[in-house]
Amino acid sequence: MIPSKFDYIKASSVDQAIELLDQHGWEAKILAGGHSLIPAMKLRLNNPSILIDISGIGELNSITEQGDEIHIGANCTHKAIANSDLVQKHLGLLADAANTIGDIQIRNRGTLGGSLAHADPSADYPAVVLACDATIEVQGKNGVRSVAATDFFQGTFTTALEGDEIITSIRFPKVSQGNYQKFYQSASRFAVVGVAVVKDGNDVRVGVTGVSDAPYRATAVEEAYTGNADAAEHAVDGVEVMSDHFADSDYRAHLARVFVRRALEA
Amino acid sequence: MGAFVGKPIKRREDARFLKGAGKYTDDLKLHGMTQLAFVRSPFAHAKILSVDTSKALQAKGVVAVYTAADGCGEFGVPCGWQVDFKNGETMREPVHPLLAKDKIRHVGEAVAAVVAETLEEARDAAELVEVDYDPLPAVTDPEKAMSKDAPLVHDQWEDNAAFDWCIGNDRAEVEAALAGAHHVTEMEFRNQRLAPNAIEPRSYISDYDVNADKWTLYTSTQNPHLIRLLLCAFVLGIPEHKVRVVSHDVGGGFGSKIYHYTEEALVTWISREIGRPVKWTADRSEAFLTDAHGRDHMVRAKMGFDKEGKILGILSDEYCAMGAYLSTFAPAVPTYLHGTLFQGVYTTPLIHLNVTAPFTHTVPVDAYRGAGRPEATYLLERIISKGAQEMGIDAAEIRFKNFIPPFDGVNQEGYQTQVALQYDSGNYEATLKRGLEMLGYEDFRKEQEKARNNGNGKLLGVGISTYIEGCGIAPSAVVGALGARAGLYEVGQVRVQPTGKVSVYTGAHSHGQGHETVFAQFVADALGIPMDDVEIEHGDTEQVAFGMGTYGSRSLAVGGSAIIKSIEKILEKGAKIAAHKLEASEADLEYADGKWTVKGTDKSISFGDVSLTAYVPHDYPEGLEPGLDFSSFYDPTNFTYPFGTHIAVVEVDKETGKVDLKRFVACDDVGNVMNPMIVDGQIHGGIAQGVGQALLEEVIYDDQGQMISGSYMDYALPRADDLPMIETDRTVTPCPHNPLGVKGAGEAGAIGSTPAVVNAVVDALSHLGVTDIQMPLTPQRVWKAMQN
Numbered sequence A: 001m002i003p004s005k006f007d008y009i010k011a012s013s014v015d016q017a018i019e020l021l022d023q024h025g026w027e028a029k030i031l032a033g034g035h036s037l038i039p040a041m042k043l044r045l046n047n048p049s050i051l052i053d054i055s056g057i058g059e060l061n062s063i064t065e066q067g068d069e070i071h072i073g074a075n076c077t078h079k080a081i082a083n084s085d086l087v088q089k090h091l092g093l094l095a096d097a098a099n100t101i102g103d104i105q106i107r108n109r110g111t112l113g114g115s116l117a118h119a120d121p122s123a124d125y126p127a128v129v130l131a132c133d134a135t136i137e138v139q140g141k142n143g144v145r146s147v148a149a150t151d152f153f154q155g156t157f158t159t160a161l162e163g164d165e166i167i168t169s170i171r172f173p174k175v176s177q178g179n180y181q182k183f184y185q186s187a188s189r190f191a192v193v194g195v196a197v198v199k200d201g202n203d204v205r206v207g208v209t210g211v212s213d214a215p216y217r218a219t220a221v222e223e224a225y226t227g228n229a230d231a232a233e234h235a236v237d238g239v240e241v242m243s244d245h246f247a248d249s250d251y252r253a254h255l256a257r258v259f260v261r262r263a264l265e266a
Numbered sequence B: 001m002g003a004f005v006g007k008p009i010k011r012r013e014d015a016r017f018l019k020g021a022g023k024y025t026d027d028l029k030l031h032g033m034t035q036l037a038f039v040r041s042p043f044a045h046a047k048i049l050s051v052d053t054s055k056a057l058q059a060k061g062v063v064a065v066y067t068a069a070d071g072c073g074e075f076g077v078p079c080g081w082q083v084d085f086k087n088g089e090t091m092r093e094p095v096h097p098l099l100a101k102d103k104i105r106h107v108g109e110a111v112a113a114v115v116a117e118t119l120e121e122a123r124d125a126a127e128l129v130e131v132d133y134d135p136l137p138a139v140t141d142p143e144k145a146m147s148k149d150a151p152l153v154h155d156q157w158e159d160n161a162a163f164d165w166c167i168g169n170d171r172a173e174v175e176a177a178l179a180g181a182h183h184v185t186e187m188e189f190r191n192q193r194l195a196p197n198a199i200e201p202r203s204y205i206s207d208y209d210v211n212a213d214k215w216t217l218y219t220s221t222q223n224p225h226l227i228r229l230l231l232c233a234f235v236l237g238i239p240e241h242k243v244r245v246v247s248h249d250v251g252g253g254f255g256s257k258i259y260h261y262t263e264e265a266l267v268t269w270i271s272r273e274i275g276r277p278v279k280w281t282a283d284r285s286e287a288f289l290t291d292a293h294g295r296d297h298m299v300r301a302k303m304g305f306d307k308e309g310k311i312l313g314i315l316s317d318e319y320c321a322m323g324a325y326l327s328t329f330a331p332a333v334p335t336y337l338h339g340t341l342f343q344g345v346y347t348t349p350l351i352h353l354n355v356t357a358p359f360t361h362t363v364p365v366d367a368y369r370g371a372g373r374p375e376a377t378y379l380l381e382r383i384i385s386k387g388a389q390e391m392g393i394d395a396a397e398i399r400f401k402n403f404i405p406p407f408d409g410v411n412q413e414g415y416q417t418q419v420a421l422q423y424d425s426g427n428y429e430a431t432l433k434r435g436l437e438m439l440g441y442e443d444f445r446k447e448q449e450k451a452r453n454n455g456n457g458k459l460l461g462v463g464i465s466t467y468i469e470g471c472g473i474a475p476s477a478v479v480g481a482l483g484a485r486a487g488l489y490e491v492g493q494v495r496v497q498p499t500g501k502v503s504v505y506t507g508a509h510s511h512g513q514g515h516e517t518v519f520a521q522f523v524a525d526a527l528g529i530p531m532d533d534v535e536i537e538h539g540d541t542e543q544v545a546f547g548m549g550t551y552g553s554r555s556l557a558v559g560g561s562a563i564i565k566s567i568e569k570i571l572e573k574g575a576k577i578a579a580h581k582l583e584a585s586e587a588d589l590e591y592a593d594g595k596w597t598v599k600g601t602d603k604s605i606s607f608g609d610v611s612l613t614a615y616v617p618h619d620y621p622e623g624l625e626p627g628l629d630f631s632s633f634y635d636p637t638n639f640t641y642p643f644g645t646h647i648a649v650v651e652v653d654k655e656t657g658k659v660d661l662k663r664f665v666a667c668d669d670v671g672n673v674m675n676p677m678i679v680d681g682q683i684h685g686g687i688a689q690g691v692g693q694a695l696l697e698e699v700i701y702d703d704q705g706q707m708i709s710g711s712y713m714d715y716a717l718p719r720a721d722d723l724p725m726i727e728t729d730r731t732v733t734p735c736p737h738n739p740l741g742v743k744g745a746g747e748a749g750a751i752g753s754t755p756a757v758v759n760a761v762v763d764a765l766s767h768l769g770v771t772d773i774q775m776p777l778t779p780q781r782v783w784k785a786m787q788n
């Protein structure tokens, strides 16, 4: 459990971090909370030769209200998100999801930006980000751009981020009615199935994590929904469902339907 | 009862543990110490074509790199127990090399050892060792290992059997009884493989002193003397008096730290080669891959009943995995620690167990908390409940019908089982009665019925397990006749210092159990002195004369008894000195409250004064040796047999299959209780582990022999929130054959609890026709059981 040798630089601004990323190319990795990256390094599954620590960049640390939106900096920890009054008031499902992540130590260190960039197919936030129709703000050497949540997650550990880009913040439209439901994997306590639902009148948006190699919007459920939870039957329509020793694809698909139903009914 | 025995005295050792001041092997940093890292095989079965260490040797900080081609290649660690085939063929005992030579036999087997100045350098250099493998097909399932076309783990034998074995009545007789039975209940299941998961990974430091030509081996072991014996006499061939083995604090073992491991021998060998201390500590991944696992039995069993539900006989055929090599106690686990418990607490007249123990391309399997008895208990307690379910008899009632009647082993004889052992004393129905009362069994059944009808999606179930186990191991002559290559007595030395303070040296070893407290309690009471005047020493072969260590819930029953023997000798000699000083005859003295008194007078002399006299023998009995220091060996006359009732209440989510353990009631009988808080702690911990097996834990190897549950992301251990508050009570049936009347409490929790939980889940689903579910009862398995 000892990583290979690496250099470490603490970045003091987003610009500096991007410059360093650009300069060192694929050998460099951004370090935020370290709770996905460092375990992988200790197992030598990931051996960057330089770590660019962005955790000290204050500008990535804020949670603010901007009109109809809440903007959350990439560096905000799970704990800061769970405890934020703004998040609790306008994005209750995000606070709930944050509270299901790992344990206290993990929540004290792990960040929203880190979780999204890491793109673990069983991570909790992606379901919420999708259901909220949030926008991921990224910055790279060619400037800033906004990526819609639906375009961001591309597969297991793969996202729309370019090599020289970092996530700076996530813009969430305020939510009046929504919730997050999770079925815990008994060892890791990541989501076997995690479902976020946001309701907007008769419209509903459903984000699902844990079920496929990338989190997805359950559009078949959204289309079938007319105020009745039976739409949950479509939870995995057109989706290739993952299988492992905790949940094979049949059982996982079943759980997806159960948890979409529970989230629609909640 | 004295001043301390029977009281919930807080553990002395916790002061240092809670402050992070424990002294674990990995905490030690010796002058000039080097670090070792292993190159381990990523394949389960492969030929080693070549190993190239040249790049590693040139890496920064590297002191040496070893492969089997170096001197250590000739050594292997031995097995400590021999179980021969039924037809008389000798047990097949492969060499278990310190480093793999030509062939790999399990994922994680070490191929090369890299020694460097720092751990970082050792790890980096290990990555530079180039090994060329030719991967071969592997077999990890014990039953498949015995199929005709299974790949051979050891090429020198025609099949993978290490041995086979049977016990009990004649098979034909048992089969006839089953054929004539009113009802036969059948079961087929895998008692799944478990990883031991001690919180402290294994850690070894060998320090070779060139000038003295002596070694000190610091090791996280449960039995330092046994390690020294095996290491010196059976592995490296070095003189035993040249080696000191020290195991200070050890962070849990659950059996996995009994065995003599290859890494332990290798650091010892390397430290002489390089003339410097060398340390190796497993990381968690290595622990999963290399600590001896537990269980892994494939079981097919039948139990026959008469109309009333009385058991007529039981027959079981089992494939019990040994892994790639025979670990220290491995052959004893599915045989003498397993088959001998098939009587359970019932009057079953006919019993037959047949075991085939194959090699598999996995890490070795050996004793894990309970060792063979949890497997026996799981089968018995599941199959009797399944029988009851099938026959429409209540699970408690069928047990009452079959219990062995109470016997105390004093006025009534011990109970002779069909499977060699004679139980010491027991009152099995008493624990079940108490357990049912604690639970409120009648009321529960009503609540269960209501839950089934109210349709909130939750099903309730209750499961009973009335277990017995055999511990306090063991009478040496008995185990010797059964194939043990060591005696299983214990040693206890009581050294009274001139000031009357007492140092006790025990060959038992505490790795979390609390010996330093419990042993001090009964020693202080036996001598009538304050507990503060007693210190318990263990875990150092240079301090403690000899010992066999701690496992099989033996410390108090065997180790405690050895100490009591020495205390008797102390008091006998002390009485001579006291009589001399008091100018009385020994026969007129009585010993109480730390002093000898001339009966019927107020003339007395304190323990402290007698101690001082023994060491300053100016005015002293003629012909008596000075000093007050005795050592004793205690070899028990029988095993001890704790028993009890565990009852679980579960709630099952109909939609997801998730099991929620709502209540856990345990009424155990561990004989006399020295410290109820520590007994409760042992029972609680054991129950947590048993619940882990029932609901969560499983080592999974895929078809290629890759372990796919080798981290805490994939191997589910029980956590605090998986458990309810455990409700405990006890009955007390003293052990009739040891001086403390104790039976042992270390494993009972893990033995009794597993079937209780599974019985409860099956009970919750019984109205759906579910009669069995394979462990661990993951939500997926429970949900699937409901769908069929």
Ligand SMILES: Cc1cc2nc3c(=O)[nH]c(=O)nc-3n(C[C@H](O)[C@H](O)[C@H](O)COP(=O)(O)OP(=O)(O)OC[C@H]3O[C@@H](n4cnc5c(N)ncnc54)[C@H](O)[C@@H]3O)c2cc1C
Residues within 6 Å of the ligand: A029, A030, A031, A032, A033, A034, A035, A036, A037, A038, A039, A054, A074, A075, A100, A101, A102, A103, A106, A109, A110, A111, A112, A113, A114, A115, A116, A117, A118, A120, A122, A123, A124, A125, A161, A165, A166, A167, A168, A188, A189, A190, A191
């Ligand atoms: C024991 C344990 C339990 C856990 N349980 C859960 C759980 O239940 N649910 C869950 O969802 N997660 C869980 N996690 C993961 C946890 O939430 C991590 O904190 C999170 O996935 C990563 O965030 P981080 O800040 O720690 O990122 P890091 O580990 O520092 O980085 C992760 C990756 O993201 C990149 N990165 C980080 N920040 C940025 C950025 N701003 N822009 C671009 N790239 C970036 C890094 O280069 C790296 O590749 C668990 C982790 C552990 C160790």
